[in-house]
Amino acid sequence: MYTPSAVLLVLLRLGMRSAGAPQHLASKGKVQCTCKSTECDSATCWGDLCYFTVVEGRELRGCFDVDEQLQCVTMPEVYTKCCFSDHCNTNITAPVDTADEGTAVLVAMPVLALLVLSVGLAGFIWCWRKRQVKRCQREDDGVMVPKVSSKDEPTYGDMFDEFCTSGSGTGLPYLVQRTVARQIMLVECVGKGRYGEVWRGTWMGENVAVKIFSSRDEQSWFRETEIYNTVQLQHENILGFIGSDMTSKNSSTQLWLITHFHEAGSLFDVLQHRSLAPDSCLTMCLSVASGLVHLHTPILGMQGKPAIAHRDLKSRNVLVKKNGQCCIADLGLAVMQCETGDHLDIGNNPRVGTKRYMAPEVLDETIRTDQFASYKQTDIWALGLVLWEISRRTVVNGIVEEYHPPFFDLVPSDPSFEQMKKVVCVDQQTPSLHNRLHSHPILAAIAKVMKECWFQDPKARPTALRLRKTLSKLDQDIDHGLHKLKLDL
Numbered sequence: 001m002y003t004p005s006a007v008l009l010v011l012l013r014l015g016m017r018s019a020g021a022p023q024h025l026a027s028k029g030k031v032q033c034t035c036k037s038t039e040c041d042s043a044t045c046w047g048d049l050c051y052f053t054v055v056e057g058r059e060l061r062g063c064f065d066v067d068e069q070l071q072c073v074t075m076p077e078v079y080t081k082c083c084f085s086d087h088c089n090t091n092i093t094a095p096v097d098t099a100d101e102g103t104a105v106l107v108a109m110p111v112l113a114l115l116v117l118s119v120g121l122a123g124f125i126w127c128w129r130k131r132q133v134k135r136c137q138r139e140d141d142g143v144m145v146p147k148v149s150s151k152d153e154p155t156y157g158d159m160f161d162e163f164c165t166s167g168s169g170t171g172l173p174y175l176v177q178r179t180v181a182r183q184i185m186l187v188e189c190v191g192k193g194r195y196g197e198v199w200r201g202t203w204m205g206e207n208v209a210v211k212i213f214s215s216r217d218e219q220s221w222f223r224e225t226e227i228y229n230t231v232q233l234q235h236e237n238i239l240g241f242i243g244s245d246m247t248s249k250n251s252s253t254q255l256w257l258i259t260h261f262h263e264a265g266s267l268f269d270v271l272q273h274r275s276l277a278p279d280s281c282l283t284m285c286l287s288v289a290s291g292l293v294h295l296h297t298p299i300l301g302m303q304g305k306p307a308i309a310h311r312d313l314k315s316r317n318v319l320v321k322k323n324g325q326c327c328i329a330d331l332g333l334a335v336m337q338c339e340t341g342d343h344l345d346i347g348n349n350p351r352v353g354t355k356r357y358m359a360p361e362v363l364d365e366t367i368r369t370d371q372f373a374s375y376k377q378t379d380i381w382a383l384g385l386v387l388w389e390i391s392r393r394t395v396v397n398g399i400v401e402e403y404h405p406p407f408f409d410l411v412p413s414d415p416s417f418e419q420m421k422k423v424v425c426v427d428q429q430t431p432s433l434h435n436r437l438h439s440h441p442i443l444a445a446i447a448k449v450m451k452e453c454w455f456q457d458p459k460a461r462p463t464a465l466r467l468r469k470t471l472s473k474l475d476q477d478i479d480h481g482l483h484k485l486k487l488d489l
């Protein structure tokens with residue numbers, strides 16, 4: 001059985017919304033809802049929709065944002081109803097059978113006991129029970145659910161409490177995640193990585209991406225699931241999370257991570273066949289930097305998040321969205337810094353980052369592994385390499401280079417740790433930059449940023465925030481230039 005308390009916990013945390021009634025919220029199309037849960041600041045809250053839910057007989061009312069409406073799903077154990085107008089959740093009540101399930105069971109028990117005492121009916125009841133049990137077994141055959149607890153095992157709720165953040169959960173309630181996972185139809189395999197496969201699936205007519213982890217990489221699945229479920233990560237430049245699921249079939253465990261699906265695939269895929277104009281290059285670079293700023297920056301408060309370092313940033317772990325922006329994926333190696341700043345949560349993953357993208361201090365093992373800042377600095381090194389990959393595919397003066405991974409001219413494919421160390425630490429090589437880049441204001445500025453990312457001294461590298469500021473300034477300059485051009489015309 002699942003633990004309603006875990007569901008309750010997540011629902012409570014998701015239900016927290018700012019109270020009060022600022023006029024501008026109404027003008028933005030927000031609705032005002034009745035707020036009744038232990039987390040409400042006042043009797044009302046503002047959101048995109050209102051919810052009413054019953055968990056373990058407890059009635060909760062509050063607000064959801066639009067991206068939380070997947071939770072408007074009723075389960076046998078969790079009744080949820082959503083609506084879209086001001087105070088529409090005030091008078092909703094649960095159907096009697098859901099709310100009164102506990103009472104019904106209490107009344108039925110003595111009656112059942114009497115029946116069992118009746119010799120004539122005992123045989124019948126026995127047969128009937130046997131049939132029921134069989135049917136249950138068939139439905140749940142071999143199913144193992146991580147969000148489930150026996151009395152001795154820790155639940156995800158426990159993990160929440162142990163976890164170092166303030167714990168504002170972000171994903172769907174676990175039960176809903178499981179249900180969603182089991183309604184997905186896998187359509188086609190879209191990619192194979194080092195540790196598993198990615199499939200396009202459909203759920204209620206929508207495309208979703210399902211990453212199926214090999215059991216070799218179960219720690220990445222655990223880590224990514226843990227981070228997505230406990231940290232407020234919704235950001236346009238971070239891959240959107242839908243749910244996680246663990247099933248056991250024929251004695252092997254299947255680990256799924258369900259996320260938004262991006263048709264174009266990874267940045268690595270896109271750069272193979274697409275060349276870019278300078279402004280598209282800037283859009284990509286700026287969006288990856290923005291995703292990294294969101295990861296690296298701690299946000300305080302109930303809706304906050306700890307600082308996170310990625311540790312495996314590379315073009316294969318960046319996806320390209322329809323609007324030309326990118327989002328960062330694969331948090332299986334991420335490390336977190338707790339709110340107080342004095343505790344580092346490194347996780348428990350034997351996997352290491354991708355050698356080709358490793359910073360010099362990782363390769364020569366001088367990295368201060370006890371300091372969170374060190375991990376952010378290695379991300380910046382890798383970000384520089386990603387920007388370099390993008391810039392090679394950008395057309396300036398009619399010239400563009402073909403796609404190659406960083407250090408392609410210095411190490412073979414799948415380089416060893418020692419080969420990378422020789423190039424990056426001993427010879428202190430950095431990727432070369434084509435002359436054409438210096439003749440374009442955007443590319444020249446991006447090239448300058450890259451070089452700063454590749455300082456041997458990790459502390460000398462810019463922060464993600466600094467870097468994003470430099471790139472957004474370029475972006476504004478383009479907008480300004482375009483505006484001026486229009487006025488001149």
Ligand SMILES: Nc1ncnc2c1ncn2[C@@H]1O[C@H](COP(=O)(O)OP(=O)(O)O)[C@@H](O)[C@H]1O
Binds near residue numbers: 192239259263265329
């Ligand atoms: N959310 C997604 N939407 C679309 N395609 C994806 C998504 N996630 C991964 N892919 C594709 O699947 C491939 C394999 O991904 P992954 O298993 O993370 O391995 P790797 O990062 O080693 O390439 C990616 O290179 C990409 O082409």
Ligand SMILES: [Mg+2]
Binds near residue numbers: 193316317329330
């Ligand atoms: Mg990946």
